[in-house]
Amino acid sequence: MIEPLCAIFRRFLKRQGLKFTGERAKILDTVLAQEEVFEADQLLSEMRQGGHRVSKATIYRTLKHLQDAKIITELLIDSKQAHYELSFGRKPKGHLVCVETGRITEIPSPWLEPVRDRICREHGYDPVSHRFVIYGISPSESRADDPAAQDD
Amino acid sequence: MIEPLCAIFRRFLKRQGLKFTGERAKILDTVLAQEEVFEADQLLSEMRQGGHRVSKATIYRTLKHLQDAKIITELLIDSKQAHYELSFGRKPKGHLVCVETGRITEIPSPWLEPVRDRICREHGYDPVSHRFVIYGISPSESRADDPAAQDD
DNA sequence: ATCGATGCAAAAACTTTGCATCGGT
DNA sequence: ACCGATGCAAAGTTTTTGCATCGAT
Numbered sequence: 001m002i003e004p005l006c007a008i009f010r011r012f013l014k015r016q017g018l019k020f021t022g023e024r025a026k027i028l029d030t031v032l033a034q035e036e037v038f039e040a041d042q043l044l045s046e047m048r049q050g051g052h053r054v055s056k057a058t059i060y061r062t063l064k065h066l067q068d069a070k071i072i073t074e075l076l077i078d079s080k081q082a083h084y085e086l087s088f089g090r091k092p093k094g095h096l097v098c099v100e101t102g103r104i105t106e107i108p109s110p111w112l113e114p115v116r117d118r119i120c121r122e123h124g125y126d127p128v129s130h131r132f133v134i135y136g137i138s139p140s141e142s143r144a145d146d147p148a149a150q151d152d
Numbered sequence: 153m154i155e156p157l158c159a160i161f162r163r164f165l166k167r168q169g170l171k172f173t174g175e176r177a178k179i180l181d182t183v184l185a186q187e188e189v190f191e192a193d194q195l196l197s198e199m200r201q202g203g204h205r206v207s208k209a210t211i212y213r214t215l216k217h218l219q220d221a222k223i224i225t226e227l228l229i230d231s232k233q234a235h236y237e238l239s240f241g242r243k244p245k246g247h248l249v250c251v252e253t254g255r256i257t258e259i260p261s262p263w264l265e266p267v268r269d270r271i272c273r274e275h276g277y278d279p280v281s282h283r284f285v286i287y288g289i290s291p292s293e294s295r296a297d298d299p300a301a302q303d304d
Numbered sequence: 305a306t307c308g309a310t311g312c313a314a315a316a317a318c319t320t321t322g323c324a325t326c327g328g329t
Numbered sequence: 330a331c332c333g334a335t336g337c338a339a340a341g342t343t344t345t346t347g348c349a350t351c352g353a354t
Contacts, residue, residue, distance in 0.1 A: 017332095017333085018333070018334085019327085019328050019329075019332090019333060019334065020328080021327075021328070021333090021334060021335080022327090022328095023334080023335070024334090040318080040319080041318085053336090054335090054336090055335065055336045055337070056318095056319085056336090056337095057319090057320080057321085057335075057336065057337080057338095058334075058335060058336075060318095060319060060320070061320090061334080061335090074231065076228040076229070076230065076231060076283070076285065077228070078228070078231075079226065079228060079230075079231060079232070079233060079234040079235070079343095080231075080317075080318075080343090080344080081231065081317080081318065081319095082231040082318085082319085083231070094271075096271065096272070096275060096277065098277070099280055105275065107271055116286050119246075119248065119259055119286055120248070120286065120288045123248060123257065123288075123290075123291075124290070124291035125248065125250070125286075125288030125289060125290055125291065126288055126289040127286070127287075127288045128251055128287040128288050128289060129286075129287045130284070130285060130286045130287060131228070131283070131284070131285045131287075132282070132283070132284050132285075133228065133282060133283045133284075134268050134271060134272065134277075134279070134281075134282045135279075135280040135281045135282060135283075136272045136275075136277030136278055136279050136280050137277060137278040137280060138275075138276070138277055139275075139276035139277065169307095169308085170308070170309090171307090171308060171309065171352085171353050171354075172353080172354095173308095173309060173310080173352075173353070174352090174353095175309080175310070176309090191343095192343080192344080193343085205311090206310090206311090207310065207311045207312070208311090208312095208343095208344085209310075209311065209312080209313095209344090209345080209346080210309075210310060210311075212343095212344060212345070213309080213310090213345090231318095232318090232319085232342075232343075233342085233343065233344095234343085234344085
C-alpha cells in the first residue's frame with residue numbers, strides 16, 4: 001500500500017522545521033487533482049472556484065516546497081511561465097508540445113535516463129535531472145494548415 | 153563557400169517586407185560574436201560596451217526576427233529568462249547545465265532527431281523541433297559538496 | 305514619400321519580498 | 330509562547346507595446 005502524498009509532504013516539512021498548514025494541505029489537494037501539466041495561476045483560480053481563499057504568494061511559496069519534497073517537478077515548456085507536473089514516484093517523462101494549440105502530451109522515455117547518466121559520466125558531472133521536449137503540430141492543426149490536404 | 157548570415161538575414165527580411173537597418177546589422181554582428189548561449193540582456197550590455205546604442209525594445213524585436221529566420225534558436229534552460237543560441241545550418245544540440253554554476257555545455261545528440269520524428273509519427277504530429285537538457289553538478293562543484301572527497 | 309523601425313517610457317505578465325498579523329507545534 | 334506562515338500590496342524581472350519621430354527602400 002502506498003503512503004499518501006499528504007503524509008509524505010507532512011514528514012518532509014517537519015524534517016525541515018516547517019509547518020503543515022491548512023493552506024498547504026489545500027494546495028497539495030489541488031495539485032493532486034491536476035490531471036495534466038499545470039501552472040501557478042491555474043491552481044489559484046481552481047482553488048478560488050472551490051471556495052478556498054489562498055494568496056498567490058502562498059501558492060508560489062508552497063510550490064517551491066513541493067518541488068523540494070520531489071512531489072512536483074518544474075517543466076521547461078516555454079520561458080515565460082513555470083509549468084509543473086506531479087512527479088512523486090514517477091520516472092521522468094518527456095513532453096510533446098503542439099506549437100499551435102499548446103497542448104502537452106506526456107511521452108514515456110525510460111531510455112533517456114541511462115543516456116543522461118552516460119553523458120554526465122563523460123563530462124564528470126553528477127546527474128541531477130533532465131528534460132526532453134518535442135515541439136510539433138498536432139494532427140488536426142497540421143491538416144488545417146495544409147491547403148492540399150483533402151478531408152473526405 | 154558559405155553565404156554570410158548577414159546576406160541570409162537581409163534576404164529573409166526583404167521576403168517579409170521588412171527593412172535591413174543599421175541596428176539589425178549590429179545586433180546580428182553581436183549575435184554572431186557569441187561563442188555560447190546568450191541572453192537578450194547580455195547582447196544589450198555588450199553592444200553598449202562596444203559603443204553601439206540600441207534600445208532593449210529593438211533587441212527583443214530583432215531576436216524575434218532572427219528566430220523566424222532560423223538564425224538563432226530559443227533554448228529552454230530555465231523559466232525565468234529566454235536563452236538563445238546560433239543555430240543556422242546546425243543540427244539541434246542537447247545541453248548539459250550545471251545547477252550550481254549555471255554553466256551550459258553543448259552536447260551533440262544526432263540520434264535524438266530520429267527519435268523525435270518517430271514519436272511525432274506515432275502521435276500523428278508534424279515534427280517542428282525538440283530540446284534536450286540535462287541538469288547535473290560539474291566536477292569541481294560536486295567535489296566541493298562532498299566532504300569525503302580528498303583533493304591532493 | 306511611404307511605411308516600417310527606432311527609442312523611450314509606460315504597461316504587462318509572472319514571481320518574489322517586506323511587514324504586520326495569524327496560527328501550528 | 331515561539332517562530333514560521335499568511336495575505337496584502339509593493340517591488341522586482343523580463344518582455345511587450347504605444348506613440349512620436351526617424352530612416353530604408
